[in-house]
Amino acid sequence: MxxxxxxxxxxxxxxxxxxxxxxxxxxxxxxxxxxxxxxxxxxxxxxxxxxxxxxxxxxxxxxxxxxxxxxxxxxxxxxxxxxxxxxxxxxxxxxxxxxxxxxxxxxxxxxxxxxxxxxxxxxxxxxxxxxxxxxxxxxxxxxxxxxxxxxxxxxxxxxxxxxxxxxxxxxxxxxxxxxxxxxxxxxxxxxxxxxxxxxxxxxxxxxxKNMKSLWGQRMKWQAGTCQDLLRFGVNRLTIRDWGSQILNLIGPVIRMLWVTVITLALYLDTLTIVWWGLLVPFLFMAINLKTAVRIPFKDKWDIFMAVTIIPTEFLAWIRGGWIIASWGEVIRKKITHKDRDLWAAQYKAEGVESVRIRN
Structure with missing residues (x-):
């Protein structure tokens, strides 16, 4: 060959x-x-x-x-x-x-x-x-x-x-x-x-290496994927991708509702903790741990970040942000008919014009 x-x-x-x-x-x-x-x-x-x-x-x-x-x-x-x-x-x-x-x-x-x-x-x-x-x-x-x-x-x-x-x-x-x-x-x-x-x-x-550069990269990936999916339409090859997009949008909404409910309960002094309510965080912990043990070249910090939930949950909130922002970018393009250079946006986020540009 x-x-x-x-x-x-x-x-x-x-x-x-x-x-x-x-x-x-x-x-x-x-x-x-x-x-x-x-x-x-x-x-x-x-x-x-x-x-x-x-x-x-x-x-x-x-x-x-x-x-x-x-x-x-x-x-x-x-x-x-x-x-x-x-x-x-x-x-x-x-x-x-x-x-x-x-x-x-x-x-x-x-x-x-x-x-x-x-x-x-x-x-x-x-x-x-x-x-x-x-x-x-x-x-x-x-x-x-x-x-x-x-x-x-x-x-x-x-x-x-x-x-x-x-x-x-x-x-x-x-x-x-x-x-x-x-x-x-x-x-x-x-x-x-x-x-x-x-x-x-x-x-x-x-x-x-930081949130700004990660945000720029993922905005390009997510917004570009959304634009392609709209062009491809819904079919047997994209149905799973559309399902993922729907779940990705539901995730941030559920998290925001959860924070709203907890905040309201604290304000009204009606918050009650029951043992079965801890099943959800323990489930997330188990899922994170299952992923962590499969990470190649993992160390104790990879395991620690998985089981403590907070580091991965923080990233989940950030991910929800770029998912919503990406769909906002797609809607903006549909309304204004003005294209945005997503590559240039990523370069700017990475600060690479003066250092180096990642293709």
Whole structure:
């Protein structure tokens, strides 16, 4: 098989070397590793050229990551049997490409995403690590995934060529979506291909280190997903996603009602604590603990944060905020017909224009 790796990068000089080294250390070497330096103002391309890889230097592209991927794919990966997509701050375990090559032999293989984890310390990174572990386990349990994350996934070259032949794009990746990974995965599933989480491939990636950057990232993910779902409509492929959106909206409402009831009871001096009322927090504690024990490279702090409830509950409130704000953004766009650059909003939240931009 011909296997080509595409790595889009914008101002990633501090991480691109480790990413490339993880690719060169694979038990099954890729036939081509293509670093797509998109409008870099730092030494990303200089660092990449120290390694035996292909470096594409491009100006700052209008459609950012999607356009960079399409340009790299059209020049270097159009005829590949297997295409691996990686972010420039991601490290793959050594068995990744070899295992993906084996998986690609399965019937109707469309793509396989890695099991992502974050190894950085700190509250926000630990919470994201827990989220990743939960979502990965859900994908493994279901036997399919609705997002082949571009940060570390492998795609059937044949399937990508079929998607690229559509009239609404220049390559496999769409310019209409702010969450191009979700859109591409939907198109693969729509065409009858299987997309799933690999049971053996692990990837290590960076997490958002504070609430502002996490909010910016999740606003882009959530608002972009909402916009795509409205475009796709309700069908057999999106019904579970719509159900998740409904539950995501109900969650914050229930929490706000709970706080209102407790506050009113305290004000009226009618609050009474009964033993069975403690079953709910203990249930949440058990669910959090079940997720925590599955976190790779967990430590005592991961377990502590799960069983004390408060840290995870705080994140749940924050999550409810960006979910409501995302739907508000979608409604605003429908009313005003004015688009907002969700990528730029994420960059601003991360403060990366002056440091580095995460693709």
């Amino acid at each position: 011909n296997i080509t790796v595409l790595v889009p990068a914008h101002n990633e000089e501090h991480t691109i070397g480790e990413t490339i080294e993880s690719l060169l250390a694979q038990t099954r070497k890729a036939d081509q590793i293509v670093i797509i330096a998109n409008g870099c103002t730092d030494r990303t391309a200089v660092v990449a050229r120290k390694y035996p890889v292909i470096v594409m230097e491009l100006p700052r592209l209008k459609h950012r990551k999607s356009e960079a991927m399409n340009r790299g794919w059209n020049i270097y990966a159009r005829h590949a049997d297997l295409v691996v997509s990686m972010d420039a701050d991601t490290v793959l375990a050594p068995n990744a490409i070899e295992d993906w090559e084996k998986e690609s032999q399965k019937r109707l293989f469309g793509g396989s995403t890695s099991k992502f984890t974050i190894q950085q310390p700190g509250y926000w990174c630990r919470m994201q690590k827990s989220e990743y572990a939960y979502n990965i386990q859900q994908g493994l349990n279901h036997g399919w995934t609705n997002v082949l994350a571009g940060a570390g996934s492998a795609f059937s070259g044949f399937a990508l060529r079929e998607i690229a032949d559509r009239d609404d794009r220049e390559g496999p990746w769409s310019y209409e979506s702010a969450v191009e990974d979700f859109e591409l995965t939907y198109r693969l599933r729509e065409a009858g291909y299987r997309t799933y989480v690999s049971r053996t491939v692990r990837a290590y990636t960076d997490g958002m």
